[in-house]
Amino acid sequence: MSTTTAQTSTRTIRDGAFGHATGLACRECGATQDLGPYYVCRECFGPLEISYDFPAITREQIEAGPANIWRYKALLPVPADIELSPNMEPGYTRLLRADNLGRELGIARLWVKDDSTNPTNSFKDRVVACALSAARELGSTVFACPSTGNLANAVAAAGARAGIKTVVFIPSNLETPKQVNSAVYTENLVAVDGNYDDVNRLAGEIAGEEDGWAFVNVNVRPFYAEGSKTLGYEIAEQLGWRLPDQIVIPVASGSQLTKVHKAFQELIKLGLVEDKPVKVFGAQATGCSPVSAAFREGWDAVKPVRPDTIAKSLAIGNPADGVYVLDIVRETGGAIADVSDDEVRDAIVLLARTEGVFTETAGGTTVGVLKKLVETGQLDPELETVVINTGHGLKTLDAVTDRVGARATIAPTYDAFVAAGIA
Amino acid sequence: MSTTTAQTSTRTIRDGAFGHATGLACRECGATQDLGPYYVCRECFGPLEISYDFPAITREQIEAGPANIWRYKALLPVPADIELSPNMEPGYTRLLRADNLGRELGIARLWVKDDSTNPTNSFKDRVVACALSAARELGSTVFACPSTGNLANAVAAAGARAGIKTVVFIPSNLETPKQVNSAVYTENLVAVDGNYDDVNRLAGEIAGEEDGWAFVNVNVRPFYAEGSKTLGYEIAEQLGWRLPDQIVIPVASGSQLTKVHKAFQELIKLGLVEDKPVKVFGAQATGCSPVSAAFREGWDAVKPVRPDTIAKSLAIGNPADGVYVLDIVRETGGAIADVSDDEVRDAIVLLARTEGVFTETAGGTTVGVLKKLVETGQLDPELETVVINTGHGLKTLDAVTDRVGARATIAPTYDAFVAAGIA
Structure with missing residues (x-):
């Protein structure tokens, strides 16, 4: 079964699953295709991007929305009831x-x-939230990514909250603290002996071979x-x-x-x-x-x-x-x-x-x-x-x-404080 | 000059500096006193708390406010124009x-x-924002705290953004990463040879001796x-x-x-x-x-x-x-x-x-x-x-x-992935 038909062939996508999105268009040749877990143009192998038919929308409608990215849901490839699905509620940052x-x-x-x-302390929560919605609507059974950092954190956290099986692939030489930042959210942190390019290539291969895997930055990338x-x-x-x-x-x-x-x-x-x-x-x-x-x-x-x-x-x-x-x-x-x-x-x-x-x-x-x-x-x-x-x-x-640190180290007395010239 | 009169004696507090707050009341004996950098009852040494005369306020008025704590400014000891003073804009979290x-x-x-x-990733940004407003309105020239962690981060960051001299006191044996979390925001991180109690005691002493120092959790604590x-x-x-x-x-x-x-x-x-x-x-x-x-x-x-x-x-x-x-x-x-x-x-x-x-x-x-x-x-x-x-x-x-980590370490091949039983 080919990558691009694996998921949709066995499942009907509900009406409005992707909001006002109408299809996928190639950024190189303009060829269009239906919405689905596709990321490469069938004609020219160019990258695909979401097309929309936006409704009329007012500032007031947006302002009445929640203090997160879903206030803009009408402009995203997500369903109108997106707030009802457990998600990280990212965005509307300062x-x-x-x-x-x-x-x-x-x-x-x-x-x-x-x-x-x-x-999870980076903009990746925004893109992962859109990828999660796509994975859900496409009936994906595994939520995944290759990453060395921010993306891994965001995917692991969002997957946990959504209750979907989540697998995060990292290079095995990643420092322990960075592993912990993702492993705390998921039991499926997989270390790969290789550099990031190796991990990424493996992700692409798995996406092509396995049914139901949504790699946020690979096969659902246009949504992400x-x-x-x-x-x-x-x-x-x-x-x-x-x-x-x-x-x-x-x-x-x-x-x-x-x-x-x-x-x-x-x-x-x-x-x-x-x-x-x-x-x-x-x-x-x-x-x-x-x-x-x-x-x-x-x-x-x-x-x-x-x-x-x-x-x-x-x-x-x-x-x-x-x-x-x-x-x-x-x-x-x-x-x-x-x-x-x-x-x-x-x-x-x-x-x-x-x-x-x-x-x-x-x-x-x-x-x-x-x-x-x-x-x-x-x-x-x-x-x-x-x-x-x-x-x-x-x-x-x-x-x-190595750039910042204590200005002075003093004894715990007022005299030492005065002598240090901090006042 | 005594602690409790040091700052107000030389400065007139503007009208509305503390919003609808009306005074300080002792939680033990009920004795009241004027708003100022006071934290201990003059009568019985009990802790002081802010009293208010709240105006009528509606849900709609609050909802029309910003997506941070200042949407509740009418219920806090801060001026009506608080949003105009540089601050961290904390709150309205998920x-x-x-x-x-x-x-x-x-x-x-x-x-x-x-x-x-x-x-700065803790609730301390909320209390520090209120302390900063009090320090500003009282004409304090230094913004300070003793802390080992979250409070130090919040004070150092808020002080930097407000452009007020900021001094943070920590125990000198605090681990380097925790020192960095505060030192990145301020050149005035002061390490004290002693435990947290020693640092806290020194802070109280400085607050009592020095004019114009606002220690968020000491002399402006009721506002904080x-x-x-x-x-x-x-x-x-x-x-x-x-x-x-x-x-x-x-x-x-x-x-x-x-x-x-x-x-x-x-x-x-x-x-x-x-x-x-x-x-x-x-x-x-x-x-x-x-x-x-x-x-x-x-x-x-x-x-x-x-x-x-x-x-x-x-x-x-x-x-x-x-x-x-x-x-x-x-x-x-x-x-x-x-x-x-x-x-x-x-x-x-x-x-x-x-x-x-x-x-x-x-x-x-x-x-x-x-x-x-x-x-x-x-x-x-x-x-x-x-x-x-x-x-x-x-x-x-x-x-x-020690609790979490990679589930498996695999070679960068699809076969290795399959063999690991992750799918």
């Missing part, structure tokens, strides 16, 4: 006015969209990826239903950047925000910066690299959406830049000390790139700017362990 | 229907109030403590403006339990929820269970103990509000129980695997006690029950490192 960081960087109006306060749109919806709503002038987004596969851009375009088309240009900027770590390199060199293609950076959650050497990122950034007048691991570490501390937000290395990369873009004149500091923080620093504590 | 956990424990209708998704009421408000609102039948709350100082109870009473008085009895239960770790012991033995007083438990954030051997906890629990028909460190570990894994919520040892204690209360028949499993999770498991990872 959009923080960042005047202190803005002052440091010389940016007049700056905001941080802080996704570190999601249920749509979850990132909610970052864009929330930013617009939290700004008072308007778009920022500029946005800086980290680039791993590149999916998040393309989906936030897509979200802004959808809101314009639906009349929920006023049409205006938004410059989209991408951030990479120098040790894994294939899209940044292509942007700098003016290439249309992205040349794969072998990652070597502390920003592990961005370390995708051959990003699936790299060329789409290049298109969007060039179209909108943005840019892509990269920063060194040391700049990543500096930016983590800078964000924490100015705004009280402890980000992981991916967020350090994004804030570091924001700083560089101002310094190089590629980003206009007079325009309103949003920077996305995708995950929590507690997950990559080692990155700053 | 209230999760916990059917899986309920099934495991035999409880029909169970909810988890999950405060692990607060900005009010922040815990928001847990109660949110639970009621998220249940659809009604109270649960039973609630299980961890007991450290005991303040949170008393404030959640107070919040429910306030909502009843304000006509925002229907009056009904709510049984209040307290949870302690056996290694620091002075209030549980007093409850069991029928004592009116709480006998101090020397803490020895992995639930460090609950390890207060001489809880300030212990006797008030006893009163509330006895009045409402609740109970207090305690569980061993092993039961705490089991409960952490149980909650993660049933609901996808990774809690720290304090939450493990609370869920463990919930389980025990059902088993001993002290908690009625037929009644609607809420259990509070106060913090995130990433902060106490060691507690479960």
